[in-house]
Amino acid sequence: MNAGVATFAVSCNGEDRTGVSTLQSEAKLNRFFAEVEKRALRIAEINIRDRDEALDLVQDAMIRLARNYAGRPDKEWAPLFYRILQNRIRDWQRRQVVRNRVMVWFGKGNEDNDYDPVAAAPDPAGRSPDEELQTHEAMQSLEAAISGLPARQREAFMLRTFEGLDVAGTATAMGCSQGSVKTHYSRAVHSLRETLGEHWQ
Amino acid sequence: MNERNDVTAEDTFSEKAKAAFDESVDNLDGETRSRLNRGRQAALAEIDRKRSAWIQWAPAGGVAAATLLAVVLWTGNPAVDELAAPAMAADIEILLTEDSLEMLEDLEFYSWIELSDETDEAMEPANNVG
Numbered sequence: 001m002n003a004g005v006a007t008f009a010v011s012c013n014g015e016d017r018t019g020v021s022t023l024q025s026e027a028k029l030n031r032f033f034a035e036v037e038k039r040a041l042r043i044a045e046i047n048i049r050d051r052d053e054a055l056d057l058v059q060d061a062m063i064r065l066a067r068n069y070a071g072r073p074d075k076e077w078a079p080l081f082y083r084i085l086q087n088r089i090r091d092w093q094r095r096q097v098v099r100n101r102v103m104v105w106f107g108k109g110n111e112d113n114d115y116d117p118v119a120a121a122p123d124p125a126g127r128s129p130d131e132e133l134q135t136h137e138a139m140q141s142l143e144a145a146i147s148g149l150p151a152r153q154r155e156a157f158m159l160r161t162f163e164g165l166d167v168a169g170t171a172t173a174m175g176c177s178q179g180s181v182k183t184h185y186s187r188a189v190h191s192l193r194e195t196l197g198e199h200w201q
Numbered sequence: 202m203n204e205r206n207d208v209t210a211e212d213t214f215s216e217k218a219k220a221a222f223d224e225s226v227d228n229l230d231g232e233t234r235s236r237l238n239r240g241r242q243a244a245l246a247e248i249d250r251k252r253s254a255w256i257q258w259a260p261a262g263g264v265a266a267a268t269l270l271a272v273v274l275w276t277g278n279p280a281v282d283e284l285a286a287p288a289m290a291a292d293i294e295i296l297l298t299e300d301s302l303e304m305l306e307d308l309e310f311y312s313w314i315e316l317s318d319e320t321d322e323a324m325e326p327a328n329n330v331g
Contacts, residue, residue: 024246026249028247029244029245029248030241033241033244036240036242038226038234039222041229041231041237042222051233055236055237058237059237059240059241059244062240062241062244063243063244063247064241065244066244066247066248067248070248088321138221139221139225141212142218153212160224161215162218162219166218179324184301186211189211189215191208192218193211193214
């Protein structure tokens with residue numbers, strides 16, 4: 001009888017510990033998502049030039065990370081999350097290429113792909129109009145220049161500069177070697193500086 | 202010297218780009234932030250759904266495991282094999298008993314009798330004539 005009670009008590013404690021640990025890991029994941037989601041959205045948006053689609057891709061990446069990798073050490077989350085997101089972005093871009101070809105075949109242009117960065121620009125907050133205009137214009141020209149980069153250079157630049165991943169994390173996110181990351185990043189910066197000219201020097 | 206200048210220029214450029222990017226992130230509108238928040242909650246709900254699915258299927262898994270164990274224990278019972286082996290041996294024993302050989306000898310005997318009867322029948326008219 002006593003043994004039965006003891007077993008029950010141990011079992012209850014075990015469940016408590018498991019529950020607490022699950023809640024802690026859920027809270028950690030929540031903090032991680034809250035930290036990266038806005039930057040991830042902007043990175044996706046710069047890549048695909050559509051905020052609604054970018055929101056869907058970011059949400060999908062968050063769900064996939066939570067479903068498949070929530071149990072992994074939290075240090076691995078950022079590279080894994082961006083790897084998922086980059087894959088989803090590439091898939092989206094491939095689908096767009098096919099869709100555009102089909103539309104051209106049927107004689108219809110891509111009418112809904114006219115991206116207007118000014119219309120999609122965020123609301124200003126606490127800056128003078130001149131400052132706001134300067135920053136906005138700077139970001140606009142930067143986005144245009146980034147869009148002109150080859151895909152791998154674009155990924156390396158955004159993950160290193162915007163997200164702040166180190167070389168190893170960027171390599172994991174891009175699924176390539178650290179040497180390739182350094183090469184892509186260096187070429188991207190060189191190309192962007194040339195494109196943007198003295199305004200950005 | 203030039204290389205160091207290039208690195209410094211690259212760093213300066215990256216810092217400026219990061220500042221402009223951060224600015225655009227900070228200026229995201231309320232609706233977008235709200236949609237991101239909803240997306241995050243949906244992702245976190247996925248963990249709960251996965252866990253509750255596991256808990257839901259755990260009893261069924263337990264029953265399946267217990268059934269499998271019972272089947273293995275039942276079919277893997279050595280007593281069944283012990284019974285089957287002597288049965289096969291008994292069949293062979295029956296086939297090889299002396300009775301069976303005697304039966305074969307009897308067959309030869311019956312065949313000889315049949316043959317001799319036919320011979321007698323064939324001889325009978327001659328005897329009658331005699």
